[in-house]
Amino acid sequence: xxxxxxxxxDYKEKKTTAQLVEExxxxxxxxxRLAPGKRINERxxxxxxxxxxxxxxEILRRIEGNGLVRxxxxxGVFAVGLSxxxxxxxYYLKSILEVQCVRWAIERIEEHQMEMLTETFDFMQFYxxxxxxxxxxxxxxxxxxxxxxxxxxxxxxxxxxxxxFLLKYASSDISYPLNYLPTVLEEHxxxxxxxxxxxxxxxxxxxxxxxxxxMLRRK
Amino acid sequence: xxxxxxxxxDYKEKKTTAQLVEExxxxxxxxxRLAPGKRINERxxxxxxxxxxxxxxEILRRIEGNGLVRxxxxxGVFAVGLSxxxxxxxYYLKSILEVQCVRWAIERIEEHQMEMLTETFDFMQFYxxxxxxxxxxxxxxxxxxxxxxxxxxxxxxxxxxxxxFLLKYASSDISYPLNYLPTVLEEHxxxxxxxxxxxxxxxxxxxxxxxxxxMLRRK
DNA sequence: AGTGTTAAAATTGTATACAATTTAAACTGG
DNA sequence: CCAGTTTAAATTGTATACAATTTTAACACT
Numbered sequence: 001x002x003x004x005x006x007x008x009x010d011y012k013e014k015k016t017t018a019q020l021v022e023e024x025x026x027x028x029x030x031x032x033r034l035a036p037g038k039r040i041n042e043r044x045x046x047x048x049x050x051x052x053x054x055x056x057x058e059i060l061r062r063i064e065g066n067g068l069v070r071x072x073x074x075x076g077v078f079a080v081g082l083s084x085x086x087x088x089x090x091y092y093l094k095s096i097l098e099v100q101c102v103r104w105a106i107e108r109i110e111e112h113q114m115e116m117l118t119e120t121f122d123f124m125q126f127y128x129x130x131x132x133x134x135x136x137x138x139x140x141x142x143x144x145x146x147x148x149x150x151x152x153x154x155x156x157x158x159x160x161x162x163x164x165f166l167l168k169y170a171s172s173d174i175s176y177p178l179n180y181l182p183t184v185l186e187e188h189x190x191x192x193x194x195x196x197x198x199x200x201x202x203x204x205x206x207x208x209x210x211x212x213x214x215m216l217r218r219k
Numbered sequence: 220x221x222x223x224x225x226x227x228x229d230y231k232e233k234k235t236t237a238q239l240v241e242e243x244x245x246x247x248x249x250x251x252r253l254a255p256g257k258r259i260n261e262r263x264x265x266x267x268x269x270x271x272x273x274x275x276x277e278i279l280r281r282i283e284g285n286g287l288v289r290x291x292x293x294x295g296v297f298a299v300g301l302s303x304x305x306x307x308x309x310y311y312l313k314s315i316l317e318v319q320c321v322r323w324a325i326e327r328i329e330e331h332q333m334e335m336l337t338e339t340f341d342f343m344q345f346y347x348x349x350x351x352x353x354x355x356x357x358x359x360x361x362x363x364x365x366x367x368x369x370x371x372x373x374x375x376x377x378x379x380x381x382x383x384f385l386l387k388y389a390s391s392d393i394s395y396p397l398n399y400l401p402t403v404l405e406e407h408x409x410x411x412x413x414x415x416x417x418x419x420x421x422x423x424x425x426x427x428x429x430x431x432x433x434m435l436r437r438k
Numbered sequence: 439a440g441t442g443t444t445a446a447a448a449t450t451g452t453a454t455a456c457a458a459t460t461t462a463a464a465c466t467g468g
Numbered sequence: 469c470c471a472g473t474t475t476a477a478a479t480t481g482t483a484t485a486c487a488a489t490t491t492t493a494a495c496a497c498t
Contacts (some may be wrong), residue, residue: 016292018481042450052483053450054273059326065284067377073235074450074489086308089372153308158286163368236450261480271453272480293480343461 255300
């Protein structure tokens with residue numbers, strides 16, 4: 001038995017207030033509440049979050065490093081935002097990376113990671129019947145997280161996490177409506193069985209199919 | 220005739236002092252002069268670059284967003300740096316992305332971009348005979364830049380640019396010693412001809428071969 | 439009324455001051 | 469001499485003040 005802490009209902013990463021504000025601003029940008037191309041006023045953010053300009057500016061710099069705002073010297077920072085085209089770009093890029101990720105993960109997965117994957121897939125099967133959507137989404141994320149980790153490429157993992165975050169708030173529609181759950185489970189099963197068989201090529205193909213079908217459901 | 224401004228000898232992007240300092244600090248981290256895991260003292264950086272803590276901290280936040288430092292609240296920022304493993308990770312990831320990039324670029328390249336590519340490849344042939352290494356490296360970068368652009372995926376382009384930058388300063392050895400130049404030219408020719416033929420699959424394979432051979436030369 | 443110029447207001451960039459926290463040093467008792 | 473505690477120094481986090489620049493508004497002139 002391994003620990004799968006992401007399964008617990010009150011699982012939350014601990015964050016500082018600065019990180020919290022950062023995430024809020026990012027989500028405002030991604031979701032379009034801060035319109036793309038619009039100048040972001042520092043004073044407004046200060047008032048909104050009860051901080052002075054210094055920490056707000058530092059947060060904006062970090063967001064700039066993450067690419068969601070662009071700063072022009074002496075003129076301010078501007079929301080970059082995600083156009084429909086940019087969202088598609090992200091989606092296709094993430095797909096490419098995930099296929100490669102599965103390939104590498106099957107080649108490199110460690111024993112304890114394989115145990116976690118098995119256990120997670122068992123949970124997935126069980127909860128698919130339960131219709132507890134929140135839990136299922138969390139399990140699916142956990143399934144992905146294990147695969148991201150098992151690929152043993154920290155940068156790849158970082159990108160996939162980032163793109164998951166961006167797409168989560170960029171696309172308004174739910175990825176997995178309840179009636180699709182059994183289908184999604186079967187797609188995951190194909191991936192999981194490739195892990196069991198140690199067949200990287202089969203895994204990559206199964207991942208490609210899963211992502212393609214997810215894209216169709218997304219539209 | 221199209222403008223290929225990256226060919227000129229004094230081609231430099233205009234940067235503010237803050238961006239310049241940022242790049243210097245990043246290069247210090249990548250090249251290992253700021254040891255991975257070591258705490259970075261703000262005051263030292265202030266003295267070194269003649270700035271007060273406020274702009275230095277903003278620069279560090281942007282670098283944090285870019286992933287080269289990690290910040291722990293109340294304890295400081297720590298250089299993340301690139302271990303040999305991390306460099307390999309980046310290299311493999313970049314290769315995957317470049318292959319995909321070539322594939323998309325061949326499918327989506329626009330007429331004026333194709334003109335630029337042709338012109339750049341002609342220059343490449345010409346200067347390979349000249350042994351002007353500086354110019355050749357710039358032309359090769361330009362060749363890549365056109366392909367990055369032609370793929371029409373801004374995030375993909377951003378990642379490839381970033382990884383090129385990181386690997387440029389992370390690997391101590393020169394990628395293209397003079398005696399390899401004719402070989403490299405032929406590898407580029409295969410890619411270029413796939414563009415001419417509009418054969419995405421052939422382009423992807425040619426890119427894969429090129430990257431594989433580059434890797435061998437790198438070791 | 440429209441255009442170009444000048445002055446005022448607003449906004450960003452930087453430096454400094456102080457509070458909060460951590461790290462290093464000094465000290466005490468065994 | 470060493471472990472644990474207390475105190476001092478150093479470092480980070482935040483707020484504020486002022487300089488530099490840009491944006492907006494007012495104004496004069498044709």
